[in-house]
Amino acid sequence: MKPQYQHELMTSFMLWFDHELLQKGEAYSNQTGLLYCGDDSRLPSSYKAYASPYKQWVNDSSISGDTNPVIPTSLNGYDRTDNIIFDFENGRIIETGGAFGTDEVLSGTFAVKDFNIYLTNETEEDLILENKLQSNSRYSMNPSGVKPYDQMTPAIFLNCEFMRNEGFSFGGEDKTNNSIKAVILAENEYQLDGALSIFADSARKSFAKIPFSSHPSTEYGDVKNGSYNYVELRNLYLQSNPYFIDDVVVSKFSQKTQSSVPGDIKVGFIDFEVSTLRYPRS
Amino acid sequence: MALDRQIIASLKRQTPKIVRSEVQKLGRAAFQKIKNKMIADFLNHPVTIEIKQGINSQNISETLGGATNLYSFIGFNSSSEDPTKDIENILQQTNFEFAKIMNNSIEFSIYIPNAKDVFDATPMPWAPGRSWAKGIETGISGLGYYLRVERDNSRSGLGIQSPRQVRKKGAKFKNTQYISALLNKYKKEFENLQL
Numbered sequence: 209m210k211p212q213y214q215h216e217l218m219t220s221f222m223l224w225f226d227h228e229l230l231q232k233g234e235a236y237s238n239q240t241g242l243l244y245c246g247d248d249s250r251l252p253s254s255y256k257a258y259a260s261p262y263k264q265w266v267n268d269s270s271i272s273g274d275t276n277p278v279i280p281t282s283l284n285g286y287d288r289t290d291n292i293i294f295d296f297e298n299g300r301i302i303e304t305g306g307a308f309g310t311d312e313v314l315s316g317t318f319a320v321k322d323f324n325i326y327l328t329n330e331t332e333e334d335l336i337l338e339n340k341l342q343s344n345s346r347y348s349m350n351p352s353g354v355k356p357y358d359q360m361t362p363a364i365f366l367n368c369e370f371m372r373n374e375g376f377s378f379g380g381e382d383k384t385n386n387s388i389k390a391v392i393l394a395e396n397e398y399q400l401d402g403a404l405s406i407f408a409d410s411a412r413k414s415f416a417k418i419p420f421s422s423h424p425s426t427e428y429g430d431v432k433n434g435s436y437n438y439v440e441l442r443n444l445y446l447q448s449n450p451y452f453i454d455d456v457v458v459s460k461f462s463q464k465t466q467s468s469v470p471g472d473i474k475v476g477f478i479d480f481e482v483s484t485l486r487y488p489r490s
Numbered sequence: 491m492a493l494d495r496q497i498i499a500s501l502k503r504q505t506p507k508i509v510r511s512e513v514q515k516l517g518r519a520a521f522q523k524i525k526n527k528m529i530a531d532f533l534n535h536p537v538t539i540e541i542k543q544g545i546n547s548q549n550i551s552e553t554l555g556g557a558t559n560l561y562s563f564i565g566f567n568s569s570s571e572d573p574t575k576d577i578e579n580i581l582q583q584t585n586f587e588f589a590k591i592m593n594n595s596i597e598f599s600i601y602i603p604n605a606k607d608v609f610d611a612t613p614m615p616w617a618p619g620r621s622w623a624k625g626i627e628t629g630i631s632g633l634g635y636y637l638r639v640e641r642d643n644s645r646s647g648l649g650i651q652s653p654r655q656v657r658k659k660g661a662k663f664k665n666t667q668y669i670s671a672l673l674n675k676y677k678k679e680f681e682n683l684q685l
Contacts, residue, residue, distance in 0.1 A: 266513055331662075332631040370628040370665070387628045459619020465565075468637040 211420040218368055224415035227326050227438040232406045234273035235322035236266050243314040244353030246325055256303045258314050259353030263299030266319035267431050270439040277319030284314050297429035298356045324363040332391050365391045373488055380487050390478040400474040404458040407478045414450040415441040455481040509575045514588045516685045517598055521586040526608020529581050536566045537626055537668055538551040553664045564622045574613045575614040600680045604672040
C-alpha cells in the first residue's frame with residue numbers, strides 16, 4: 209500500500225514535534241562513553257552492532273543551543289566510508305563489513321535526547337500500566353549497551369486516534385480534522401512540566417507536510433546522505449498546504465492518580481487538534 | 491376609500507409597539523419549545539442516562555461492550571455530584587433576546603453555548619485538563635478506571651470488576667456522538683425558528 213494521508217500526517221508531525229522539543233527545550237545532553245558489542249538477530253549475520261547505554265541520539269543538525277548537540281559522524285576514526293552505519297534510533301553504530309573486530313574498544317560523544325519519541329498504536333493504559341518500559345541508564349553504575357528496538361523512558365508516545373472530514377468549500381474541498389494525543393512519561397516533574405509548557409505554546413502554529421519519500425531516516429536508523437537538517441527540509445515543503453495546530457490542551461495526572469501509577473514515572477498528556485484542507489475524493 | 495397618507499404613516503409607527511409584546515411572547519414560546527427539546531434530547535441520551543445512574547449502571551450506551559459502565563470507566567468519584575449536571579446547566583443558559591420590529595422583519599438574537607464551553611466544564615477526574623465529554627466523542631482512556639488496582643480502594647466504592655479482568659475482556663471504548671452533534675443539530679433548529 210502506498211502512503212496515505214494519515215501516514216504522512218504522523219511522520220510530518222513526529223519530525224516537527226522532535227525538532228520543537230529539542231530546539232525550544234534544548235532537551236538533550238551530550239554524553240561520552242563506551243559502545244558495547246551486542247547481538248541483534250534482525251541484522252544480517254555479517255553486521256555487528258555496538259550500542260551505547262543511551263537511546264535515542266539527536267540527528268537533527270538544525271538544533272542549536274547554549275551547548276550545541278554533538279551529532280557523531282565518526283567514532284574512533286571510523287566513519288561512513290568505513291562501512292559504519294549510525295543508528296540514531298537505537299543509540300548505536302552498525303559495522304557492516306570488516307572495518308574492525310569485535311574486540312575493538314569503541315567510544316564516542318553523542319547527544320542523547322531527554323525524551324525518546326515514538327509513534328504508537330498502544331492504548332494509554334497499556335503504555336502506563338504495563339510497566340514494561342526500560343529507563344535510559346543515564347545514572348547506572350554499570351553501564352552496558354541498550355537492547356535494540358526496546359522502547360525506553362523518558363519517552364513521549366504519539367498516536368492519532370481520531371480523524372474526520374467536514375465540508376469546507378465548493379468543489380469538494382474538505383477540512384480534515386485529526387486528534388493527535390501525546391503521552392509523556394517523564395522521570396521527574398521538572399522534565400514533565402517543561403515538555404507540557406513547550407507544546408502548550410504550540411497552538412495556532414503550522415508544520416510542513418513532508419512526503420514519505422523525503423523522510424530523513426534509513427531503514428537502519430541512520431540519516432540519508434549523512435546529514436539531516438529539519439529546518440532546511442521543512443522550508444522545502446512549508447508552502448505546500450501545511451497542517452495547522454488548531455488547539456492544544458495539556459494536562460497531567462492529579463496528585464491522587466499519580467500516586468497509583470506503577471514505578472516512578474511522571475505522566476502527562478498533550479492533546480493536539482490538527483487540521484488541513486484537502487480534496488479527499490479527488 | 492383610501493386611507494390618508496398620514497394615517498398610514500401613523501399606523502406604521504404604532505404597529506411595532508402594539509404587536510411587540512405579542513410577537514415577543516410567540517418568539518419566546520417557539521424558542522422555549524426548541525430549548526426544552528434540546529435539553530430533553532441531552533437528558534435522554536444513553537450516555538447521559540448511564541452516567542446519571544452512577545456506579546451501578548449497566549453499559550446502556552454500549553460504548554464499552556458491557557464490560558463496565560461509563561461512570562466507573564471515566565473514574566468519577568462516587569461522592570461527587572451528578573457529572574452531567576454541569577452540562578445541563580450550560581444548556582440551560584441558552585437564551586432568547588428580542589431586539590426589534592422593523593418594516594416587515596422581526597429581529598431577535600439567541601445565545602447557544604458551543605461545544606468548547608461544555609468541554610471546559612467537564613474535566614476528567616484524573617486529568618483535569620482533559621474533558622470527559624469530549625472524550626466520549628473522540629476517544630477516552632480507561633486510565634481512571636484501571637488505576638484502581640485494589641477494588642476496595644476504588645473511589646467509586648463498589649460494584650466494579652478488577653481492572654485486569656476488564657482489560658482481559660478487551661473493554662475498549664467506542665466513540666459516540668454526544669455534545670457536538672447535539673449542539674450542531676439545535677443550532678440549525680434555532681436558526682430556522684419560526685413564529
